[in-house]
Amino acid sequence: MAIEPELIYIVVYVTIGGVLGSLAAHLCPVGGAPAAMGTATGIATGTIQILLGAVVTGLFTAATVSTFTNNIVLVMISGAVGATIMMQVTMFFANILYGFGCGITPTSGRVAVDPITKADQTSYKTPQTDGHGIPDVVFISGTLGGFSGGAGGALMYYTLLHYAHFTYGTAVIAALGIFVASAIIASYNIRGTIEGFQDPKFKRVHLALIPTVVISILCSLVVVIATIALRGA
Amino acid sequence: MAAEEKKAEEKKPEEKKVEEEVVEAKPKITDHFKFPPDETGLAIIAGVICVLATIFTALPAVIKGLGLILATLWGADCVRKTSKYGLGTGVPSIGVMAIGYGVIGAILGLAFARYGNVGQIFPGVLLGVVLMGLIGLVSGYFSNSVKWIAMKIPRLERAMMELGMAGTFANLLMYSIVTGSLRFDAVVTWVMDTGVIAFMFILGVLAMAHPYNACLGPDERRERTLLVPVEITGLICIILGFSMLVLGTSPFHAVWDGMSLIVFGLIVWVVFYTRYIKTCMKECYATVGTGLIKTID
Numbered sequence: 001m002a003i004e005p006e007l008i009y010i011v012v013y014v015t016i017g018g019v020l021g022s023l024a025a026h027l028c029p030v031g032g033a034p035a036a037m038g039t040a041t042g043i044a045t046g047t048i049q050i051l052l053g054a055v056v057t058g059l060f061t062a063a064t065v066s067t068f069t070n071n072i073v074l075v076m077i078s079g080a081v082g083a084t085i086m087m088q089v090t091m092f093f094a095n096i097l098y099g100f101g102c103g104i105t106p107t108s109g110r111v112a113v114d115p116i117t118k119a120d121q122t123s124y125k126t127p128q129t130d131g132h133g134i135p136d137v138v139f140i141s142g143t144l145g146g147f148s149g150g151a152g153g154a155l156m157y158y159t160l161l162h163y164a165h166f167t168y169g170t171a172v173i174a175a176l177g178i179f180v181a182s183a184i185i186a187s188y189n190i191r192g193t194i195e196g197f198q199d200p201k202f203k204r205v206h207l208a209l210i211p212t213v214v215i216s217i218l219c220s221l222v223v224v225i226a227t228i229a230l231r232g233a
Numbered sequence: 234m235a236a237e238e239k240k241a242e243e244k245k246p247e248e249k250k251v252e253e254e255v256v257e258a259k260p261k262i263t264d265h266f267k268f269p270p271d272e273t274g275l276a277i278i279a280g281v282i283c284v285l286a287t288i289f290t291a292l293p294a295v296i297k298g299l300g301l302i303l304a305t306l307w308g309a310d311c312v313r314k315t316s317k318y319g320l321g322t323g324v325p326s327i328g329v330m331a332i333g334y335g336v337i338g339a340i341l342g343l344a345f346a347r348y349g350n351v352g353q354i355f356p357g358v359l360l361g362v363v364l365m366g367l368i369g370l371v372s373g374y375f376s377n378s379v380k381w382i383a384m385k386i387p388r389l390e391r392a393m394m395e396l397g398m399a400g401t402f403a404n405l406l407m408y409s410i411v412t413g414s415l416r417f418d419a420v421v422t423w424v425m426d427t428g429v430i431a432f433m434f435i436l437g438v439l440a441m442a443h444p445y446n447a448c449l450g451p452d453e454r455r456e457r458t459l460l461v462p463v464e465i466t467g468l469i470c471i472i473l474g475f476s477m478l479v480l481g482t483s484p485f486h487a488v489w490d491g492m493s494l495i496v497f498g499l500i501v502w503v504v505f506y507t508r509y510i511k512t513c514m515k516e517c518y519a520t521v522g523t524g525l526i527k528t529i530d
Binding site for chain 2: 032045046047048049052166167168169170173174176177178179180181184185187188189190191192207208210211214215218219222223225226227229230
């Protein structure tokens with residue numbers, strides 16, 4: 001049996017989606033439990049909750065757009081925009097709560113000077129804490145993370161919809177499953193909290209690359225086997 | 234003085250008895266309520282029963298519900314044994330992973346369901362379980378290996394393998410309950426495209442990740458933690474029963490199948506929820522009521 005290009009597209013695109021998801025896990029500002037008390041920078045929840053929320057929103061927009069277009073770039077960007085909006089709204093309201101509720105200024109705990117706006121960070125940081133709120137650089141990093149994650153999820157969705165010939169619902173849920181499987185490996189790499197690309201922990205990103213690629217390839221092979229089995233009858 | 238004390242002592246147990254009779258209808262067996270002595274035993278029992286409940290899709294929904302309880306118990310136990318070493322990203326992450334793997338494995342299993350099936354018996358779906366175990370093993374190796382992510386959690390490989398398998402079983406059993414068969418087209422029509430899958434995804438994650446997330450702490454006890462997944466599976470059974478009734482997809486084309494699942498879920502939920510609350514009350518140092526909710530001693 002000759003290998004059709006569609007099956008190779010599934011493997012390639014799902015792997016790219018997994019790598020984008022892994023990158024998103026490293027870019028999103030995750031604060032965890034310390035952020036809930038205002039003693040760490042980032043959104044006050046775990047990596048996978050943030051990513052799941054972002055990618056579900058992205059898949060929602062991508063699925064809507066894919067009902068009237070077959071353009072892969074358009075579907076991907078629509079998913080990315082949906083996820084980005086979700087991340088930005090979350091970060092914005094987290095800042096409102098931190099600023100007007102807790103009365104703390106958004107400050108990065110990992111860098112002395114904001115690498116983008118050059119604003120001073122150290123003098124606003126409460127001693128003994130790890131920064132608080134979502135400062136400018138973290139907001140930009142989170143935006144990039146949402147964009148990357150949404151694009152990855154939407155790419156997987158498009159692949160499963162058009163190359164594996166799943167229905168809309170099946171493609172969404174399978175894309176979610178594969179995205180989660182590859183993003184969680186990346187989230188274990190950052191161990192709890194991360195601020196974004198300026199964080200020293202971001203330098204560990206290469207360690208998560210090979211595991212994510214392998215897991216994505218294995219998951220895409222599962223989809224390929226399922227596609228062949230479904231086509232058989 | 235002494236007589237008074239004696240009287241009070243005599244009176245006290247009586248009062249307690251009356252209160253207990255009022256509050257709990259079930260006998261108090263929490264003390265010697267033990268799951269199979271160890272994690273391996275639970276895994277083997279749950280695995281065997283889940284295989285049987287998954288393959289024979291013509292079984293009544295209640296029996297599949299029992300299999301579902303064992304699958305989520307198995308998953309919650311695996312979450313417990315990995316998370317007690319500290320994952321760093323929170324307990325829910327590994328529960329989401331189990332159901333994420335489960336969805337992929339279930340789709341593969343469903344694709345193979347048509348091979349080698351005899352009537353309503355689908356041994357082909359087990360291929361999805363096996364492959365997900367393999368992928369779980371690989372991801373466990375990468376997470377634990379010092380070269381890559383280096384989580385250094387003992388036996389993480391095995392736990393991730395079991396999580397993949399338990400997640401796949403849980404997903405397959407939920408599909409099987411709602412559709413009454415494991416044919417790909419039927420599952421796509423009745424589960425995926427109707428959106429019931431969203432409930433299944435989130436409630437499956439809840440059943441696996443929530444127990445340890447809620448109970449973790451220095452005084453965590455395995456038997457007490459494992460009461461929670463059973464209780465949550467009762468809730469899942471109620472929702473699945475309602476969706477069976479609404480979709481009308483019982484293999485027996487009868488209402489009693491869905492109704493019995495709802496009743497079963499309700500009984501499981503009430504029994505295990507009250508038992509869990511009582512166990513917590515008994516094992517804690519003190520319960521201080523706020524006055525809003527009546528405390529049970």
